[in-house]
Amino acid sequence: MPLFLPKFSLQKLNTLAVPATADFYVSVTNHNEIKEALAFARERELPIFLLGGGSNIVFENNFQGLVIHLKLQGVQVVQETDDHVWVNFAAGENWHQTVEYCLDNGYYGLENLSLIPGSVGAAPIQNIGAYGVEVKDLITELSTIEIASGTEVYFLNESCQFAYRDSIFKQAFKDKYIITSVTFKLSKIAKTNLTYPALQEYFSGEDLAAVTPEEVSQAVINIRQSKLPDPEQIPNVGSFFKNPVIDQSHFEKLMKQYPKMPSYPAGDNHRKLPAAWLIDQAGWKGKEFNGVAVHSQQALVLTNPNKLIGRVILDLANAIQKSVKDQFAIDLEIEPRVY
Numbered sequence: 001m002p003l004f005l006p007k008f009s010l011q012k013l014n015t016l017a018v019p020a021t022a023d024f025y026v027s028v029t030n031h032n033e034i035k036e037a038l039a040f041a042r043e044r045e046l047p048i049f050l051l052g053g054g055s056n057i058v059f060e061n062n063f064q065g066l067v068i069h070l071k072l073q074g075v076q077v078v079q080e081t082d083d084h085v086w087v088n089f090a091a092g093e094n095w096h097q098t099v100e101y102c103l104d105n106g107y108y109g110l111e112n113l114s115l116i117p118g119s120v121g122a123a124p125i126q127n128i129g130a131y132g133v134e135v136k137d138l139i140t141e142l143s144t145i146e147i148a149s150g151t152e153v154y155f156l157n158e159s160c161q162f163a164y165r166d167s168i169f170k171q172a173f174k175d176k177y178i179i180t181s182v183t184f185k186l187s188k189i190a191k192t193n194l195t196y197p198a199l200q201e202y203f204s205g206e207d208l209a210a211v212t213p214e215e216v217s218q219a220v221i222n223i224r225q226s227k228l229p230d231p232e233q234i235p236n237v238g239s240f241f242k243n244p245v246i247d248q249s250h251f252e253k254l255m256k257q258y259p260k261m262p263s264y265p266a267g268d269n270h271r272k273l274p275a276a277w278l279i280d281q282a283g284w285k286g287k288e289f290n291g292v293a294v295h296s297q298q299a300l301v302l303t304n305p306n307k308l309i310g311r312v313i314l315d316l317a318n319a320i321q322k323s324v325k326d327q328f329a330i331d332l333e334i335e336p337r338v339y
């Protein structure tokens, strides 16, 4: 029987360091413990909250229920050919250590996703992405436990409705399944993806064909460390907003006013804009606001250096949303989960 702890502080378990508490907390390391945790919550009619690395959550209030901290560990090669390997990682494995493990074993594909905070089980929920790669490109299947029934359910990639920072687990199946492991199809032949502008810039002047996956990983680490604050030092949850997609006519109107505005193609008749640029233009970069701040190196990141309550961060987020709406007629959507 896992240990159920009452009135538990979540401050060290969310990278924004918000001082919230949970009525009950339990850490689980296997399927049986998950089932026991679900039974505990069911018997007491407690809502549950599933916690991984805590790197994409803003606690607005104390949680009146049971926090289930998913700590399942383990790695298994499930299939192998001359060119590819299918590796299954348990949900509680640390994301960056997983990327490193793959590189150390000559399994390639995840290197652009180096240094993203969080756990393996959380990665598919928001389809983590960085430097030209999204995790959906490498996932073949997930194993889960259905919360209502306690039964194991497998999802193939096609059933997960992956999209930019989105999946079925944020939509129709939100809070319905616990992801227990993820299988990735990785290449045994070293290939690199250097399409992202910041990587092209990093390797400019070099022979791109000769760049190794290990060098890509190191480049991503260096770029991230130069722009993104380490949550251990300055509490944050990475990007606080999604990059917005606008239609072509809106885009053309803005381009007349801001000819240097960066943008990316986003399907027929649409463009994606960097929210960081919009926030920067609106004058928020590096600004302090009631003790919380907009990071000085990357305007998309809000920081909580004084470990204040979630409401203060959300007030800053709302003020930024209002500025961007007034100046660009664009609605910025908050990217982390708010609870």
Ligand code: EPU
Pocket (backbone or CB within 6 Å): 129, 130, 131, 132, 196, 198, 227, 228, 237, 238, 239, 240, 241, 242, 243, 262, 274, 275, 276, 277, 278, 280, 285, 297, 298, 299, 300, 335
């Ligand atoms: N920019 C500014 N001001 C800033 C920062 C950036 O004008 O303060 C401009 C840059 O000049 C560039 C553009 O915005 O033209 C894009 O910047 P960057 O390459 O840093 O990427 P991003 O769009 O801001 C996204 C992801 C990050 C991911 C990077 C790299 C989202 C919401 N964010 O940021 O993901 O690491 O690309 O691929 O899609 C996260 O989700 O937590 C995260 C950090």
